[in-house]
Amino acid sequence: MKKKVLISGCLLGEYCRYDGATKEDKTVIEAFKDYEIISFCPEAPVLGTPRERISVLFKDKEYKVVTDETNKDVTALIKEQVDLQVKHHPDLEMIVLKSKSPSCGLGTTPILNEDRRVLMYDDGIAASYLKEKYPKINIVDEHNVNEST
Template sequence: MSSVKKKVIVSACILGEHCRYDGKTKQIREITQALQGYEIIPFCPEAPLFGTPRERINLLHVKGKKRVVTDETKRDVTKVLEEEILSFIKLHPQVDRIVLKSKSPSCGYGTTPILNEKKEVVGTGSGIAATLMKKAYEGIIIEDELRFRTHNPNESD
């Protein structure tokens, strides 16, 4: 029998890393339990680029395109984030599972609020990392953290 463990990418903040914009974590203990037996690959594209704590970012629809823009200073950080995420994907070309944080402009999978330029919510979609991973890891289902949560199901990002 092969001893090579299956690999799972997991958003680092739900594993217990304090990598959120506010310096906090959103640890879900059930996740580490559920993924026993897997090689867990923590993933957070924002912290290495922007530091922690950092200015919040939002997912915006601008002229029909999805952009990631900082909340106060209005910097478009889409390109740097894409580069960071693509480098991560290149380092981990083969994975078996992906579990991502809900509602995040980077990690959210179908759960992230999409804003217009006046910061009004105009819809819900996937964050930039979830979108790129969906393309890169063909056939791998992206799971949302909420599926593992047995407490505070309404907790926000």
């Protein structure tokens, strides 16, 4: 049986970014050619594509993902998508996420204050929740794949 890897859908060539674009990464795809690849995008299924941009805000001592124009808190929706993955794929070998995304970034996501100024860089909402749900699994972004496979 093949090992399973969960990968951000936009790295796999899916047109699931907020602007309808992709971020296909052939190095990632090649690195996992012998794995069973599970495509993961926590935003597209619940917010559609294209969609309004979202950002991570540090508010009331918590991180929340909020839409940029309509100011809607979509944190719970993004986390629900992670819960679905945990339910369907508890047996992952590894997770590869797209850097800088408000959902998928690993230590590279801008965290904004309520005036939308950058306070710091940290994990996106889906990334931090994936870490919590898969505490024993190696989670990297597209820039650290070769060191990890």
